[in-house]
Amino acid sequence: xxxxVTGKGGVGKTTLSSTLARLYADEGRTVLAADVDPDANLGxxxxxxxxxxxxxxxxxxxxxLARERTAANASNTFYKLNPEVSDLPDKLAKDVNGVKxxxxxxxxxxxxxxxxxxxxxxxxxxxxxxxxKDDVVxxxxxxxxxxxxxxxxxxxxQFIAVIEPGARSIQTYERIRQLAADIGVHKVQVVGNxxxxxxxxxxxxxxxxxxxxxxxxxxxxxxxxxxxxxxxPYDVSPKALDxxxxxxxxxxxx
Numbered sequence: 095x096x097x098x099v100t101g102k103g104g105v106g107k108t109t110l111s112s113t114l115a116r117l118y119a120d121e122g123r124t125v126l127a128a129d130v131d132p133d134a135n136l137g138x139x140x141x142x143x144x145x146x147x148x149x150x151x152x153x154x155x156x157x158x159l160a161r162e163r164t165a166a167n168a169s170n171t172f173y174k175l176n177p178e179v180s181d182l183p184d185k186l187a188k189d190v191n192g193v194k195x196x197x198x199x200x201x202x203x204x205x206x207x208x209x210x211x212x213x214x215x216x217x218x219x220x221x222x223x224x225x226x227k228d229d230v231v232x233x234x235x236x237x238x239x240x241x242x243x244x245x246x247x248x249x250x251x252q253f254i255a256v257i258e259p260g261a262r263s264i265q266t267y268e269r270i271r272q273l274a275a276d277i278g279v280h281k282v283q284v285v286g287n288x289x290x291x292x293x294x295x296x297x298x299x300x301x302x303x304x305x306x307x308x309x310x311x312x313x314x315x316x317x318x319x320x321x322x323x324x325x326x327p328y329d330v331s332p333k334a335l336d337x338x339x340x341x342x343x344x345x346x347x348x
Contacts, residue, residue: 101256106287111234112139119192141326152199160211224249259294309341
């Protein structure tokens with residue numbers, strides 16, 4: 095199972111990604127959770143402490159490793175476009191509550207000169223994840239899908255957009271759907287989060303195709319408090335856990 099979870103910051107995609115990862119791990123599956131969001135919070139949501147999260151060096155900051163794998167010259171003008179990276183997820187991932195966490199990071203282009211080797215290594219590493227045939231891979235991504243090339247995207251089993259019941263969130267979903275279509279993916283599943291009432295559900299049902307709607311997660315003070323305290327929603331909110339377990343069942347079924 096290869097799942098990419100996307101959405102704007104603050105909509106709850108990390109809550110969904112981390113809880114799905116731990117639920118699959120509970121089944122005895124090998125789960126690799128890749129944090130591809132520049133605002134990396136997946137480690138906290140999986141159950142790491144802030145100190146542990148701060149000690150993780152994102153793959154994008156491993157410049158020497160990128161130079162080594164791409165065989166880049168001193169000026170980064172010549173390098174391999176298809177570096178061997180299949181061994182890196184196991185070497186670099188951190189085990190958290192039965193989940194292997196891989197913090198990808200982003201490449202900072204401001205004032206750093208040519209950073210192409212890092213870009214190439216990140217792209218290759220993301221592509222390699224979809225070929226881990228016996229693993230569940232969950233990517234926690236930002237609202238754009240620029241990290242995924244056409245080949246990588248075509249091998250994903252699920253694209254899930256997390257949205258809120260509002261017009262701006264619907265616009266975000268439409269943008270994600272268009273971006274996905276541009277790279278050859280023509281179906282994006284949707285999870286509605288921060289649901290306060292049946293009216294919120296009806297609003298989303300009226301704008302999202304029925305076969306694309308995976309389910310709803312209620313507005314939940316326990317989850318919000320967990321985020322403030324740097325705790326895993328899995329450990330603090332039985333209600334959210336039950337709702338996401340139902341969403342997982344639908345993912346497995348589809």
